[in-house]
Amino acid sequence: MDDLSKIIGQNKVVDFLRTCVDNQNLSHAYLYYGPAGVGKMTAAIAFATGILAREDPAGRVLLTDRAHPDLFIIERMADKTRLSKDQISKEMQPWLALKPYRAKHRFVIIRDAHLLTIEAGNALLKILEEPPEYAILILVTDEAAIMETILSRCQPVRFQAVSEEDIVAVLTTRGIDVEQARCAAQVSQGSVAAALDIAQEAGLSEKWDLARHAFVALARGKMAALFEAAEAIEKAPNLLSYMLSTILRDVYVYRSTANPALLMISEHEDLINSLPAAALDRIGAAVNRVQALQKQLRYNVNPLTLGI
Structure with missing residues (x-):
């Protein structure tokens, strides 16, 4: 056994x-x-x-x-x-x-x-x-x-985060389309359980667009984006928190190193270059807040009660 x-x-x-x-x-x-x-x-x-x-x-x-x-x-x-x-x-x-x-x-x-x-x-x-x-x-x-x-x-x-290729292999053996599996693996932060949940989401590409739009609007200081982001998180809290965390991680790494090879998602290079400059400590604090959100969501805390 x-x-x-x-x-x-x-x-x-x-x-x-x-x-x-x-x-x-x-x-x-x-x-x-x-x-x-x-x-x-x-x-x-x-x-x-x-x-x-x-x-x-x-x-x-x-x-x-x-x-x-x-x-x-x-x-x-x-x-x-x-x-x-x-x-x-x-x-x-x-x-x-x-x-x-x-x-x-x-x-x-x-x-x-x-x-x-x-x-x-x-x-x-x-x-x-x-x-x-x-x-x-x-x-x-x-x-x-x-x-x-x-x-x-x-x-x-x-235990370590699971590699993207290993996660893709798990998802595809369960009948999930390769592109959907790869997209889920990219945003799952090495979590097989998260990737399985994400891969079941309908309209994954559209939700990525929503997350990036909300992030760019927030980065540019548009207050209306706060309400858009809150509404988006309420509809798909776990998924959107993983997406925002992935974007923030890429922003932090790219602004620290200027090395596009270190990005989790290569398409984020253009997005990051379009953003206004931000202090690394502010970006790091944002990463920590989103990770705290993910943690609370895992233990069934209502996302509407979170101060984000």
Whole structure:
């Protein structure tokens, strides 16, 4: 049961995890970190199920259905924005105190571990300080915003942004047109999950035109463009935020280096040359604001409540 083979564009990670499994050199806690949508959760599940399948060959059907009694996954509840202390101390901890039911290990996977409240983080820390000998915890996070004391007790596993060619290959194998796939890959910032969503958007070319028009208008100080941009973001918040971030990144890089070869999208050279001069620190601040918007959108914050 080698589901690690399904992980796209993370060869170093896959090689490391396979070595851990083959040599039975397992840590009690791992931190899978890197950009959103690059396969961290998929890899966490594949790693856990791969080991459990070796230890419990008869439990493969249970693993496929995510119903194995030695696998516990903690996720943010639909009506919450954080992972709570109760999820750690009242759900995970009593479950982890029980010895393995079918396998030799018990796995806990905590998705979006950066969303742990301070109280939940402290409860988790107590477990990490003295974990049961059979326990393996995998924390999955898009950020490093986790308590230092927790980080120090985890084996870090870094995931990279996925290459454009790898993303195109994934999309085309799912029946998406090559040009649509390439356009989605360019704007996805190395995220397979984002590219899959973007590739399903109708009128992708028209939305690019809308994003560029709004960006140019804003750069030239046209106040009406604020309302146009807000309306556009409301209609397609995730897509437009990725597009604006891509444009801003290209503006920043080109204004810093004057090297068109470094642009994510070559057509942006003419657009950038048509813009008025802007201080690099202002462009950098704009990039940070759009990235903050993307982060909030991932956790279901209404874009109308954002101060943009």
